[in-house]
Amino acid sequence: MLTTQHFSTHSIQLLQRKRPSEDSPPSKGRRVVSHPQHPGQCLSHCPQVVEKCLDLGAASARYVSGSMESTAFAEEVVKEAENTWGGLDMLILNHIGHSFFDFFNGDVDHVRKLMETNFLSYVAMTTSALPMLKESEGSIVVVSSVSGKVASPFTAPYSATKFALEGFYSSLRHEFIIENVNVSITLCILGYINTESAVRAVSHVINETPAPKEECALEIIRSGALRQRELHYPARTVTPTLLLRDLAPEFLDGLIRSNFRVENIKKAPAAQGSGH
Amino acid sequence: MLTTQHFSTHSIQLLQRKRPSEDSPPSKGRRVVSHPQHPGQCLSHCPQVVEKCLDLGAASARYVSGSMESTAFAEEVVKEAENTWGGLDMLILNHIGHSFFDFFNGDVDHVRKLMETNFLSYVAMTTSALPMLKESEGSIVVVSSVSGKVASPFTAPYSATKFALEGFYSSLRHEFIIENVNVSITLCILGYINTESAVRAVSHVINETPAPKEECALEIIRSGALRQRELHYPARTVTPTLLLRDLAPEFLDGLIRSNFRVENIKKAPAAQGSGH
Numbered sequence: 001m002l003t004t005q006h007f008s009t010h011s012i013q014l015l016q017r018k019r020p021s022e023d024s025p026p027s028k029g030r031r032v033v034s035h036p037q038h039p040g041q042c043l044s045h046c047p048q049v050v051e052k053c054l055d056l057g058a059a060s061a062r063y064v065s066g067s068m069e070s071t072a073f074a075e076e077v078v079k080e081a082e083n084t085w086g087g088l089d090m091l092i093l094n095h096i097g098h099s100f101f102d103f104f105n106g107d108v109d110h111v112r113k114l115m116e117t118n119f120l121s122y123v124a125m126t127t128s129a130l131p132m133l134k135e136s137e138g139s140i141v142v143v144s145s146v147s148g149k150v151a152s153p154f155t156a157p158y159s160a161t162k163f164a165l166e167g168f169y170s171s172l173r174h175e176f177i178i179e180n181v182n183v184s185i186t187l188c189i190l191g192y193i194n195t196e197s198a199v200r201a202v203s204h205v206i207n208e209t210p211a212p213k214e215e216c217a218l219e220i221i222r223s224g225a226l227r228q229r230e231l232h233y234p235a236r237t238v239t240p241t242l243l244l245r246d247l248a249p250e251f252l253d254g255l256i257r258s259n260f261r262v263e264n265i266k267k268a269p270a271a272q273g274s275g276h
Numbered sequence: 277m278l279t280t281q282h283f284s285t286h287s288i289q290l291l292q293r294k295r296p297s298e299d300s301p302p303s304k305g306r307r308v309v310s311h312p313q314h315p316g317q318c319l320s321h322c323p324q325v326v327e328k329c330l331d332l333g334a335a336s337a338r339y340v341s342g343s344m345e346s347t348a349f350a351e352e353v354v355k356e357a358e359n360t361w362g363g364l365d366m367l368i369l370n371h372i373g374h375s376f377f378d379f380f381n382g383d384v385d386h387v388r389k390l391m392e393t394n395f396l397s398y399v400a401m402t403t404s405a406l407p408m409l410k411e412s413e414g415s416i417v418v419v420s421s422v423s424g425k426v427a428s429p430f431t432a433p434y435s436a437t438k439f440a441l442e443g444f445y446s447s448l449r450h451e452f453i454i455e456n457v458n459v460s461i462t463l464c465i466l467g468y469i470n471t472e473s474a475v476r477a478v479s480h481v482i483n484e485t486p487a488p489k490e491e492c493a494l495e496i497i498r499s500g501a502l503r504q505r506e507l508h509y510p511a512r513t514v515t516p517t518l519l520l521r522d523l524a525p526e527f528l529d530g531l532i533r534s535n536f537r538v539e540n541i542k543k544a545p546a547a548q549g550s551g552h
Contacts, residue, residue, distance in 0.1 A: 071384055103451050103455070104447070104448055104451060106403040106406070108347055108396060108399050108400045108403060111396060111399055111444075112392075112396055115391055115395075115396075115440070116388075119391075119436065119440075120384060120387060120388055120391075123384050123387055124384045127382040127384060130382070147443075147447075148443065150446075151442070151443050151444075151446035151447035151449075151450065152447060152450060153447060153450035153451045153454055154447070154451070155447050156443075156444045156445075156447035156448050156451070157444070159443035159444060159446070159447045160395065160440040160441075160443040160444035160447075161440070161443070162443060163439040163440050163442055163443030163444075164391075164395075164436040164437070164439050164440040164443070165436075166427070166439055167423075167424065167427050167432075167435035167436040167437070167438060167439030167440070168387075168427075168432045168433070168435060168436035168439075169432075170426075170427035170435070171380070171423075171427035171428060171429060171430070171431050171432035171435045171436075172380055172432050173427075173529075174427065174428060174429035174529065174532065174533055175379050175380060175429045175430070175432070177529075177533065178429055178533060178538055179379065229525065229526065230525075242522045243522055243523070245522065246518045246519055246521065246522060247519070249505065249506075250505065253449075253450065253453075256450065257450055257453065257454060262454055
C-alpha cells in the first residue's frame with residue numbers, strides 16, 4: 001500500500017508491506033515500503049508513524065519525504081515502491097498543498113500551483129503505478145472532499161482541484177471497465193473531519209461538529225479494499241448534500257452559506273497580477 | 277460583450293459593442309470591441325464573423341487572435357477591451373484547447389497544458405475583468421459541458437478541466453453573494469452540439485443526434501442576460517443525466533458506456549514519461 005499524506009508543501013509517502021495473513025490471498029497480501037529520500041526534510045513524527053505501523057502488524061513500513069508540487073517527485077515515489085517491492089496493490093492518494101480559507105484574491109499562480117499538487121501529481125502517480133496495479137489487480141483510492149462535489153465559499157482554488165479529480169478519475173474508471181482492466185477506483189468524499197489542520201483552518205467559521213479522523217482513516221482503507229465506487233464520510237452530512245445538489249441547488253446553496261460564520265473571515269489583500 | 281472562441285490552440289476573442297436600443301438600459305447597453313493583436317495568426321473567417329455582427333446591429337465588432345495557452349495573453353485581451361471601451365458588461369468564456377477523444381495514454385503534460393487553456397485562462401480573464409464587471413453589474417458566462425458534470429470515457433483530461441470550472445466558479449458565486457457583488461455567474465452545461473469540431477471528433481463514436489449550434493449560441497447569450505445560475509442545453513438530454521448522477525450513479529455509468537461505439541476508438545500509443 002502506498003499512501004500519500006499532506007503536510008502543507010511537504011508530503012510524506014508512507015509505504016507499508018502488510019504481514020501476510022491467512023485471510024488475505026497472496027496477491028493481495030503485498031504492501032509496499034520505501035525509505036526517506038531527503039531525511040532532513042522529514043517531519044518529526046514520521047518515525048513514530050512507521051513504528052506504529054510495525055506495532056500494528058505491518059511486515060515493514062517506510063516513508064519518503066519530499067514535495068508533491070513536483071510531478072517528478074511523485075513519480076519517484078512510485079519508482080521507489082517498485083524498486084523495493086516490485087509491485088503494488090493499493091495506491092491511496094491523500095496529499096494536498098497549502099491553500100487559504102478566504103475570499104478568492106485573484107492569485108492565478110496560487111491556483112496553478114495547487115492544481116499541480118492536488119491534481120496533476122495524482123495523475124502522474126496513477127500513470128506510473130498503473131502497470132503494477134494492473135498486475136496485482138489492485139486499487140486506487142482518491143481522497144477528495146465534499147468541496148469536490150458541491151462548492152462552498154472561501155475554497156475556490158481547492159474546490160477546483162477536487163472537482164478536477166472527480167472528472168479525471170470517473171472518466172478513467174469508465175475506460176478501465178471498457179478495457180477489462182481490473183483496477184478499482186474509489187473516490188472518497190469527506191466532510192469536515194477533526195484532523196488538526198482542518199480544525200485549525202475552519203473551526204472558527206463552520207457551524208458543524210467534525211467527524212473522528214480515526215474512523216475516517218479506517219473507512220478510507222475499507223472502501224478501497226471493498227473496491228467501492230465512492231465513500232461518503234460522514235454519510236449523515238455528505239449523502240444528503242449530494243442528493244440536494246441537483247434536486248434543489250439554490251436551496252442547497254443558501255443552506256451552505258448559512259453554515260458559515262462569515263464575520264470570522266479576515267479578508268486577504270488582492271494579489272498583484274496573476275504571477276504567471 | 278467579450279466572447280472567447282475555440283479553434284484549437286488559437287483562440288479568437290470577439291468583442292462587440294451593441295448598438296444602444298430603447299429596451300436596453302444605458303448601463304447594460306455597452307459591449308466591448310477590440311482589434312487584431314496578431315493579424316497574421318487570425319483565422320480566415322474572423323473578418324466575416326465581425327462583418328456579420330455589424331450587419332446584425334452591433335455598433336462595432338473586432339477580434340483579437342492569439343493563444344489561450346498563455347494566461348498573459350488572456351489578460352491582454354481583457355486589457356484591450358478596457359483600453360478600447362473603458363468597460364465591459366458580459367464576459368463569455370468559451371474557448372478550449374485541443375484534446376483527444378481516446379483512452380487516456382498517460383500524458384500528464386497534455387493534462388497540464390489543457391488545464392492552462394481550459395481552466396486557468398478563464399480564472400485569469402475573470403480576475404482581470406472583475407473590476408469592470410463590478411462597475412457595470414455585469415455577467416460572467418462560463419461555457420462548460422455535460423462532461424464537466426458527469427464524466428464519460430475517452431475524455432479524462434477534458435472532463436478534469438470542465439469539472440474544475442464548476443468547482444471554482446460555484447465557490448466564487450457564493451463569495452459574490454456574501455459580499456453583495458452584483459455580478460452574475462452562469463455555467464452552461466452543453467450536451468452534444470453540431471459544431472463542426474464536435475461532430476468531427478465524436479460522431480463516429482456517439483449514438484446521439486447533435487443539437488443545433490445556432491439555438492445553442494442563442495441560449496448561451498440568453499442565459500447570461502437573464503443571469504441564470506445554470507443553462508442545460510439541450511435540456512432533454514442534459515437535465516435527466518444530472519438528475520440520475522446521484523440517484524442512480526452506477527445505472528447512469530452503464531447508460532453512458534452503452535451510448536458509445538467503442539469499437540470505433542483507435543487506441544493511441546502510451547506517452548513516454550509525463551513530459552514535465
